[in-house]
Amino acid sequence: MSKTLPDESGRRAAGRRLWVALALLMVAVASVAFVIASDAGRSQAIATMRARAADAGTLGLAILRGELEKQRALPVILARDPDVRTALRGGDKHALDLKLEAIARETRAAVIYALGKDGVAIAASNWREPTSFVGNDYAFRDYFSGAVAGGMAEQFALGTVSKRPGLYITSRVDDGREPLGVIVVKVEFDQVEADWRALGGQTYVVDGRGVVLLSTIPDWQFRTQIELAPQVAAEIRQSLQFGAAPLTLLPLRRDGEIVRGAGAAAGRHVSARIPIPTTDWQLEVLMPVDAAIRNDQVRLQTLVALLLMPGAALGALVLWRRQVNLARRSAEAQVKAELERRVAERTVALAGANDRLVEEMAERARAQERLSDAREELAKANRLATLGQVTAGVAHEINQPLAAMRTYAENARAFLGRADAAGADGALAKVVGLTERIGTITDTLRGFARRGSGPHAPVDLGEAIDGALMIIDAALRQAGVAPKLPSLAEPVRVLARPVELEQVLVNLMRNAIEAMAAGRDGRAPRLAIEVAIRAEDVDIAIVDNGPGLDEGALAALFAPFRTTKPRGLGLGLVISHDIVTSFGGTLSATSRPGEGSTFTIRLKRAT
Template sequence: MRFVRRMAAQARVPASPLGWRWLAFGLAAALLLAVGLIGAADLGRSRAVAAVTARAEDGSTLAIAILRGELEKQRALPVILARDPDVRSALSGGSRHTLDLKFASIARETRTAVIYLLDVAGMTIAASNWDEPTSFVGNDYAFRDYYLGAILKGSAEQFALGTVSQRPGLYLTSRIKDGERLLGVVVVKVEFDRVEADWRALGGQIYVADQRGVVLLSTTADWRFHVETPLDEETQKEIRRSLQFGEAPLQPLPLTQDGDLVQSTAPARALNVLARRDVPTTSWHLDMLLPVDQAIRAEQSRLQTLVAFVLLVGLLLAALLLRRRQQATMRLLVASEAKAELERRVEERTAELAGSNRKLLEEMAERARAQMRLLDMREELAKANRLATLGQVTAGVAHEINQPLAALRTYAENARALVAGADPGGAAGALGKVIGLTERIGTITETLRGFARRGSGALVPVLLSEAVAGALMILDAPLRQAGIVPQVETGPAGLRVLARPVELEQVLVNLLRNAVEAIETVAQHPVPPLLSLSVAETQEGASIAIIDRGPGLDEEAVATLFTPFRSSKPRGLGLGLVICHDIVTAFGGTLVAACRPGEGCTFIITLRRADAEPVQ
């Protein structure tokens, strides 16, 4: 039957014409190849631009380091010369030619272009180029901004074209004073030929422009004193007036923005990446242009070759796979049938699992309800245990109440007689005693009623001394009937633990009552006290120790103390200690026992403190 179904499925699938399939394959291959080559070209361009940009960033950082090294070396020179005694002597009428020679020597050693000294009127009185045709000696530079800035501020810097040498440079000046009297200005001119030569070794074009966009330094000499953007007329007039750049035309740089790149037309047409950085300690910025055309072409060619190779290999494999198309189609049909069968089985299994899940949820709900019933039964059992305890102490309590009731009658009759005998003071005293006795009866009955209540709710802070006092009050009559005076140490005042008051009293009453019953079975007690209860504060809370001098228990009996329905009493049910253990565990505490035959038993309860402060 399976063979018949397979042949029927093959009969339902029409065969595609072989020529149409190869035509579709050829068109898809051409489209894929075109898209791949275009994508490779775009990726190649992006990667080449990123690589050259990284080189430009590194190159601009190095170029700034070269420039800053020259600047910082020369900036200290005018400050030092302003303090030189020979300079001050020349300004005060001393030998100026001696200063010429000194300036020339210093200029050679520091590789400074020119060092010269201006008097208070801005006239050059000494210069390192005193013996050259372009000597600055005798020239008036009072119009220069670097002179005016030094006079007003103490020092100044100005990049300008020399009016005599016609060479650009940075003028560094420092004011010279004698107390409050102005003597003159020392000027150091720095030229950057060596800096520009070092820049050329980095490749590309590098130039520095001031805050107005005027090019000051450049590895391309023709770019000097060009502007990045056209200047407004007022700025051009100010530059012409100060002769800062001589007669430079201030024409725009031969650069145009081309997307994220810069197109340059001189000295050669090229597409460049631009890296711009501010020059620290100046108002200049440095631009580095690196050509990217060749890198783009190389990266595009490499990636396109790689993509073409990968695509051709892939297309060859696709052609091989196309030949097996029909066989693959038949296998897919068979697989489709198998998949449908599998899906059907999965649906059936899913339905079965859903049913099982519903049954599991119902069982979980039933278990939760059973757990709630168990908790209720445990609470009812605890209440029954309390009521059983109350039943055992009823006789003693009745005796305790009968005594104040008899006294009440006597005092009431006395009060009536005193009222009849017109003795108000005596009657008032008798009635006061009546009131005290009723309060005592009320305290006894309220304690018993509270002990019989059902304990529930969250854990709350419980004053441990009150819980101990309540338990001793409930057992007051049995203790006196047995002739036992317990030794009680309630521990630190105000010690509180986390518990439920009624259930904590129930635990104490059960343990104390068990101790009384154990003591009563012993004929002689050689070592007092017969029963003791002590409270101690621990690192994490409190511990309550109940010690009796009863007959004690052997190890086997101690091991089954907290096992249900196992009791050492002839008529015991074996549930009291189990209930006590469960209650203390619910409080987050522990209940342990230690017994020795003939020496009695010790039960220790540990509970958590109710306050947040740890014990020191």
Template sequence: MSGRRLWLTFVLVAVLASVAAFAVAADLGRSRAVATVRAAAANASTLAIAVLRGELEKQRALPLILVRDPDVRSVLAGADPQGLDIKLEDIARETRTAVIYLLDRSGVTIAASNWREPTSFVGSGYAFRDYFTQAMAQGGAEQFALGTVSNRPGLYITRRVDGADGPVGVVVVKVEFDRVEADWRALGGETYVTDARGVVLLSTVVDWRFHVEAPLAPDAAQEIRRTLQFGAAPLEPLPFTAEGDMVAVTGAAAGRYLATRTPVPTTQWQLELLLPVEHAVRSARGQFQAIAALLLMPGLALAALLLRRRQRAFARHRREARIKAELETRVQERTAALAGANARLTQEITERARAQERLSDAREELAKANRLATLGQVTAGVAHEINQPLAAIRTYAENARALLKRRDGEAAAGALDKVVALTERIGAITETLRGFARRGNGALEPVPLAEAIAGALMILDVPLRQAGIAPLVEAVPPDLRVMGRRVELEQVLVNLMRNAIEALGTLPQPAQEPPLALGIGVAGESVTLTVADRGPGMTGEEVAALFIPFRSSKSKGLGLGLVICHDIVARFGGTLTAACRPGEGCVFTIVLKRAV
């Protein structure tokens, strides 16, 4: 491959890795932002309900006190109501109650706190209101309705006044929630309260009041019209559209929100809190993508440096080979006078030595290139593998800082312990990849088979998950060791499993379970390791050519991966064989010497 094509391939791989990393970072950022907004919504809902309940409980106490007031009873008995009007006016002003008024047994107002105002309730009849009829029948009632005189919505809380001969009147306290809605606006987002029928009673958005969450049944809407509970309100659905865990709002307060619903205690109401998420999602995505960029840039720079060094080394090797060839040519020209047989013999010996040397160098370079190619394929997954513990490290570090501020040393220490464990996880990932990249050499030594299998699976973790393959790995005794070199044994396993992944990827439909399996067998001084897949398999002719150099069944294959694997296993003193059947898959069997 020319230098230009090699760099174009590198740029393409870098772009694909960056796109994948940014996509994953964007998804993680959105999840983090939604979780943060959801926690904030839960806290804000608790505060909103506390504000509403505080107002309700304060106003509910007024009717209970007034039904025992002697002035109320004397007015119901026929006394002049002016003194009671003034008294109710003072109480309403001190308690910040909208209106307090007294109805006789026929439902006519005989005293009211708004007796001075043009819209005074005195003399008005409210026998048609449910809050009057229910109070006369049951002793008390609560009804949210639109005032027929003031045209202002509010909650009507009533208590019946009983006399010696039965009910004599009803005390009514009307509560308006302007201050509650103002307090809700300070929490951020939008808040509204619905009754059991889904009608919006209170809202920080005035245009949403008396709308419904879902269309009402005709008989329910007709009953509301009959009682004039909400006047001529249209009772139209709210301008909401559900989008998964989000709500899209049009019209007033348009935007995308996270919705949190909480029941209001002691009522049949539901409080809905909408918090905007678009800004939080954009901010979190930007942060995670910045982290992804910071992680990718050093890795890509290192890969580019290694690629550049490799090109220089290859150019130097070719230049030295050319100089060497020229020197040998001059030597041959000067010795041309020698006898023909002797010259031919010398030339043949020289050519064979050179060929053997090039063959040895080529094999070593091919083994190294095969290992680096495998490492390059898994580099794209490194950012994903490290991003997860990095995100957890940041969360635990922030928790530790908050705990230290609260002087909770023990909890902070626990969070920091988790940070240490996560950093060890990142170290394990990078150490495995670095060890795989090193050139395997040295004498044979006992290799723990379980560790070699675990290392190969870690290297192929991302390709396996991307292909949706969960390999079935037979349990390996922890003390089982074989003679070899760990890095090269991992290289053999990675090549065989990667070939299986590529073969399974060519199937038009999912393979039978398990699609990929690793088996272990021990017999005397030998250990057998099998890699079996449920791929398309191969014919007998294709199997016979598997270990022949530059013969490959893949359209872009070089035909060297299995040759290198066969040579590595042979250097270990073992064997590598293959058995395949078309349509049923392949089984590669490695037999190694067991280490004592």
């Protein structure tokens, strides 16, 4: 009896020890399984949130690029607008205010304004507001100097007047080879930041120096990702690009693949960074990961617990796992579909804007072609009008040979009557010579009536001046003008077309004759043709002592339909200017009121 009791007690103790060992083993297995599940849940949550951050970054980039590309086309188009150029030349600036106001309202640009060559704003879309930019000097801004130097520029800065940040997109306005000023479009990104907030997480954009430009957290704007060198920070503050921003560090600390934040972004996050094409900016999205880690860890630990349960609960565990996975995949599919839909909408909008821009450029090309055709017709009409004015002079030139021909013909008849064949032959030879003279006169008149074509060729300047003087001879004699002609030691040839060069000379000399006749004050009219030969160019100057032109008339001299003549159309000088330009030369004018005017044609010298 005493032996049986110790054996029973030992078996019970062994059993208890086995249960304790089994319990300890189960606790150890469960602990290890929970630790593994915790790590797996953390890794899986980080990977999932990183994918969501990348998707959000892709959509955020599409939203930002859509706004940037839409606004970048605006200053390029406005730089070619005639109203902008007119205002920068000193025209109606208030009309430009109204136009820029309407354009800014339609394009959702924050403000559009035009700067003169000195950097002072002459017109702005916010001209009605107390913070109007009109009259402010922006020559110190990098976007102004960059556009003047390179044609286009961009700068993100804090407004000195509005105190609102935005991207300034600029394009230079040119008048030939000379810049007239700069057109500026300021873009503010309030709507873009609002769209980013709808994506979840925190989204912000930094420039090449690490300064935050845009952010869904307003307090982060103009803070930095890295500590700036004192010299760099001083240069930024001196340029007033970000006003008086302290340029302090963001409340973020990177710990491997985790970003720890404080304040509005407290907790742990995963990030996705995407470079923004055509800029030195980068877009970064922070997705909070604490809740996702907790959820995935709890989910995986629950799964481990269920797997340790008896097989009876295994079916329910598998079904629950399947439901969880299906729910997660459905949510991910919905998020992906929404991202693809928004990207497609933005792509369609950009394609439509691009098509409209291409159509506008084609319409401008067609308008330019129609303008060129109209100028061609006006040039022909001008030559025909000039032809009518010189008909009387040409008729006088023909009448003299005709009278001489009659005399020689009668002489030939008399010689034939006396059987003097030699005398008759001499008289008839002179008749033939006179008919050639008449042919030369009519050929000149016919050539003057049609527009020259073909390539430029060397033209004898002396012959062109003689031809023009013959056409305008009657007008010169009627006005009592004896032109002073250049003394050319040897033939001088220029690159032109002879008939069109004669047309220009006729227009300029006729204008000088009419000006001296209209402003006669007792002085004898004086008209001179001066030729200056240079290494590669030849200058032909038409000088008169007429009443001259004031500054206003001189500035509008080559503008269409501007004239000082009572019956003039204002096209002669425009056509002459176009002809000389087509030769690769220039036509310019100087004048001294009360003393006369000088028109100078500069042409390439033919070697």
